[in-house]
Amino acid sequence: MESIIFWNCRGARKREASLYLREVVKDYKGFFVGLTETKISSFDRSDVNQIIGNEWDYFNHPSSGTSGGILILWKKDFASFEMVDHSLQVVVGQLNINALGKWNIATVYGGKDAQTRRSLWSKLENYMSADEPCIIGGDFNCILSKEDKRGGKRFYLSKGSKDMKNFMINNDFHDIGFVGPRYTWCNNKEGNSRIWEGLDRCLLNSKAIHNVPMAKVRHLPRIASDHAPISINLVEYQNQKSSFFRFEDTWKTYPATWNIILKAWKKLDYGSNAEILQRKLRRSIKALYYWNKNKCRDLNLLRDEMKKDINVTN
Structure with a gap:
């Protein structure tokens, strides 16, 4: 929309x-x-x-x-x-x-x-x-x-x-x-x-x-x-369905995200340097995406509840 x-x-x-x-x-x-x-x-x-x-x-x-x-x-x-x-x-x-x-x-x-x-x-x-x-x-x-x-x-x-x-x-x-x-x-x-x-x-x-x-x-x-x-x-x-993942700036504010990136980055890869870099980036962002989806769901729910409360008071 x-x-x-x-x-x-x-x-x-x-x-x-x-x-x-x-x-x-x-x-x-x-x-x-x-x-x-x-x-x-x-x-x-x-x-x-x-x-x-x-x-x-x-x-x-x-x-x-x-x-x-x-x-x-x-x-x-x-x-x-x-x-x-x-x-x-x-x-x-x-x-x-x-x-x-x-x-x-x-x-x-x-x-x-x-x-x-x-x-x-x-x-x-x-x-x-x-x-x-x-x-x-x-x-x-x-x-x-x-x-x-x-x-x-x-x-x-x-x-x-x-x-x-x-x-x-x-x-x-x-x-x-x-x-x-x-x-x-x-x-x-x-x-x-x-x-x-x-x-x-x-x-x-x-x-x-x-x-x-x-x-x-x-x-x-x-x-x-x-x-x-x-x-x-x-x-x-x-x-x-979206065909790409996007890095969100808010992820950087959580200490857990650094460990997620470190774990994803340490995995062994093969191919040329460019292919290895692309694969590590894609894997890191994907891991962050699913972490955000699972762990930060409560923040979205809290925001929606606050908006409902505001609409009621209005």
């Missing part, structure tokens, strides 16, 4: 945000990331390397002081991105995915009030063509129904909600549902003051739904921000 990820991270340079982003990208095989409320005015190659890695390219719309900011990241060997237009509320571009062709994509950070968001709907209408597959995702700062809210004042269909619904109807955009917690934002207050809302969404037009009918939106655990990341998978992997 290959995924597009949108997240209001509330500060892209926070160490905990970077660590969680890397985890999400790894778990859901993300190849495009739209980060909002980055609070970054200037950004360069070294910042990208630190936040997500050197195999990613980027476009940054700067924050206004310490508020706002939209950062677009894409994996260079899987897709390319061409920026078309950008503002405080949205970055619009063309995403060329190696396996799926060209898509229009918009990363949204909606304004706080309906009047401000009107320019957002207008800009999206200009660029989101019904003839091409389109995806709009991010923090819309707007809810559409009472089911999108828990706690606080009672929901009513405001002008902002009507504007968003009209945009979706008039431009053939659809919310295809989701897996995971219903609410993507929480004010993190205690007791009766706590409010949950579904502010973050991913919308697809009919052309996009036709191209990826099995697409699935996930609301992920809310960590390192008061907003949850959302992901949408576009490519389903075939059930194929």
Whole structure:
């Protein structure tokens, strides 16, 4: 499964945000990331390397002081991105995915009030063509129904909600549902003051739904921000067995791994020096792989249990 990820991270340079982003990208095989409320005015190659890695390219719309900011990241060997237009509320571009062709994509950070968001709907209408597959995702700062809210004042269909619904109807955009917690934002207050809302969404037009009918939106655990990341998978992997092993850096942190390598390396081999080296490397990595599979299974189970606990509290 290959995924597009949108997240209001509330500060892209926070160490905990970077660590969680890397985890999400790894778990859901993300190849495009739209980060909002980055609070970054200037950004360069070294910042990208630190936040997500050197195999990613980027476009940054700067924050206004310490508020706002939209950062677009894409994996260079899987897709390319061409920026078309950008503002405080949205970055619009063309995403060329190696396996799926060209898509229009918009990363949204909606304004706080309906009047401000009107320019957002207008800009999206200009660029989101019904003839091409389109995806709009991010923090819309707007809810559409009472089911999108828990706690606080009672929901009513405001002008902002009507504007968003009209945009979706008039431009053939659809919310295809989701897996995971219903609410993507929480004010993190205690007791009766706590409010949950579904502010973050991913919308697809009919052309996009036709191209990826099995697409699935996930609301992920809310960590390192008061907003949850959302992901949408576009490519389903075939059930194929991997034909190679990969060395994992985490293996080096366990003392036992040195003994495993020593034991595998001491075995006698035959052939040319190159053949012997290749055989020893393959045997060592294979031994480490099965050790990791058997001995570190508990760590993966613990991580999954923690994620379940986080989803319950959300």
